[in-house]
Amino acid sequence: MITAQAVVYSQHGEPKDVLKTQTYEIDDENLASNQIVVKTLGAPVNPSDINQIQGVYPSKPEKTTELGTSEPSAPCGNEGLFEVIKVGSGVSDFKVGDWAIPANVNFGTWRTHALASEEQFIQVPNPEQSKTRGKPNGLTINQGATISVNPLTAYLMLTHYVKLIPGKDWFIQNGGNSAVGKYAIQISKLLGFNSLSVIRDRPNLDELVSELKALGADQVITEEQNASKEFGATIKSWVKETGGEIKLALNCIGGKNSTGIARKLANNGLMLTYGGMSFQPVILPTSLHIFKNITSSGFWVTQLLKNNEDLKKSTLNQIVDWYEDGKLRDAKSIETKFEAGGEKQLHELYIEGVTNSSKGKQLITF
Ligand code: NDP
CATH class of the missing domain: 3.90.180.10 (Medium-chain alcohol dehydrogenases, catalytic domain)
Incomplete structure (x- = not known):
C-alpha cells in the first residue's frame, strides 16, 4: 500500500x-x-x-x-x-x-x-x-x-493559423516577458520568424530588454512606444528592412494593450487572444476591421488539443527535441x-x- x-x-x-x-x-x-x-x-x-x-x-x-x-x-x-x-x-x-x-x-x-x-x-x-x-x-x-501548456501554446499560435515566411515576416505580442511570451520569442527565432515584443515600462527596463534579446528577441519596445505615432515609423522601418509583414499579433493582456498590437498588423492580419491579464475586454477600432480586414480570434490550447492527440504528440516531440538539444530554455x-x-x-x-x-x-x- x-x-x-x-x-x-x-x-x-x-x-x-x-x-x-x-x-x-x-x-x-x-x-x-x-x-x-x-x-x-x-x-x-x-x-x-x-x-x-x-x-x-x-x-x-x-x-x-x-x-x-x-x-x-x-x-x-x-x-x-x-x-x-x-x-x-x-x-x-x-x-x-x-x-x-x-x-x-x-x-x-x-x-x-x-x-x-x-x-x-x-x-x-x-x-x-x-x-x-x-x-x-x-x-x-x-x-x-x-511542458504541456506554455511552450505548446507559443508553438501552436506561431504555426497553426498563419503562414509566416521565415526571414521575412513578423509577429507582435504584448506581455512579451510572460512565460508564454518568452517561449514565443525563442520558438520564433528557431523557426526564423521576426519578433516584436511589447512590455510594460519598469525601473530595470534595460535589464529585461537584454534578457529577452538574449533569448532571441528581435525587437523589444514598451507599451508607450507602441502607442506612440512617432515611434510607429521606426517599427515600419524594421519591417521594411526584412521585406515582410506583421501578420500575427498575440494578445494575453486585453484593453488598450490589445488595441496597440492590433494597430501594427498588416492588412488581413490575425490577432489571437489567449489571455486577459488586465481583465479588460479586447478593444478593436472599427476601422481596423473595415479598412484592414483584421481578424480577431481566440486561442485555447485545451480545446485545440482535446481531440487531436497527433497534434499534441508531434508538438510535444518538437519541444522535447529542442530542450534535449539545448536550443530552447525553459521559463524558470x-x-x-x-x-x-x-x-x-x-x-x-x-x-x-x-x-x-x-x-x-x-x-x-x-
Ligand atoms: P506569466 O505570469 O508568466 O506572465 C504574465 C504577464 O502578464 C507578464 O508579462 C505581466 O507583465 C503581464 N501583466 C500582468 N498583469 C498585467 C496588466 N494588468 N496589464 C498589463 N500586463 C500585465 O503568465 P503566463 O505566460 O503563464 O500566462 C499568460 C496568460 O496566458 C495568462 O492569462 C494565462 O492564463 C494565459 N494562457 C492561456 C493559454 C491558452 O490556451 N489560452 C495557455 C497558456 C497561458 P509585467 O511583468 O509587466 O507584470
Whole structure:
C-alpha cells in the first residue's frame, strides 16, 4: 500500500479558503492489467489552476468521492511531471522509471502519487533515455512539469493559423516577458520568424530588454512606444528592412494593450487572444476591421488539443527535441520542495504557491 496525498476542494472559492489535503491509499499490489502507479516529480501553479478552483474557468475536473473524501471533491492542478513506479501486467507503453505527463487536463496533478490507466499518460524521455539516444541534455523537472501548456501554446499560435515566411515576416505580442511570451520569442527565432515584443515600462527596463534579446528577441519596445505615432515609423522601418509583414499579433493582456498590437498588423492580419491579464475586454477600432480586414480570434490550447492527440504528440516531440538539444530554455520557476511529514501540509504549500504566483511561476517538487 502506498499512502498518497492530494490537494482537493469540494466548494469553489479562493484557494486559501477551500483547499484541503486528502490522504488516501493506493493498493499497488493489486493493479488491473492496464494500470500504472506514478509518483509526482513536480507540479506547477498556473493561472488557470487558480481560476479553476475559483470556479471561473470553463473546464473543470469532476467532483467525486474517489479519493475517500466525505463530500464530492475535485483534485487540483493540470500540469505535472511523474515517474512510473509500478506497472500492471498488460501495460505496454510504460516501464518502471519512465517519465510521464498527463494526456489530458483536469487530471489533478497537485498530489504525491496517482493510480491511473496507461492511456491517461504520455511518456516523455527521462534524462537516462535522452543520454542513451545521444542527446546532449535530458529534461529537467521544471521543463517536464511545465511542458504541456506554455511552450505548446507559443508553438501552436506561431504555426497553426498563419503562414509566416521565415526571414521575412513578423509577429507582435504584448506581455512579451510572460512565460508564454518568452517561449514565443525563442520558438520564433528557431523557426526564423521576426519578433516584436511589447512590455510594460519598469525601473530595470534595460535589464529585461537584454534578457529577452538574449533569448532571441528581435525587437523589444514598451507599451508607450507602441502607442506612440512617432515611434510607429521606426517599427515600419524594421519591417521594411526584412521585406515582410506583421501578420500575427498575440494578445494575453486585453484593453488598450490589445488595441496597440492590433494597430501594427498588416492588412488581413490575425490577432489571437489567449489571455486577459488586465481583465479588460479586447478593444478593436472599427476601422481596423473595415479598412484592414483584421481578424480577431481566440486561442485555447485545451480545446485545440482535446481531440487531436497527433497534434499534441508531434508538438510535444518538437519541444522535447529542442530542450534535449539545448536550443530552447525553459521559463524558470521558483521551486519549493514538499517533505511528507514536514512542517507544512501539501495544500498549505500550494496556497503559498498561489499567493506567490505574482512573483513568478511556482513549482512544487516532490
Ligand atoms: P506569466 O505570469 O508568466 O506572465 C504574465 C504577464 O502578464 C507578464 O508579462 C505581466 O507583465 C503581464 N501583466 C500582468 N498583469 C498585467 C496588466 N494588468 N496589464 C498589463 N500586463 C500585465 O503568465 P503566463 O505566460 O503563464 O500566462 C499568460 C496568460 O496566458 C495568462 O492569462 C494565462 O492564463 C494565459 N494562457 C492561456 C493559454 C491558452 O490556451 N489560452 C495557455 C497558456 C497561458 P509585467 O511583468 O509587466 O507584470
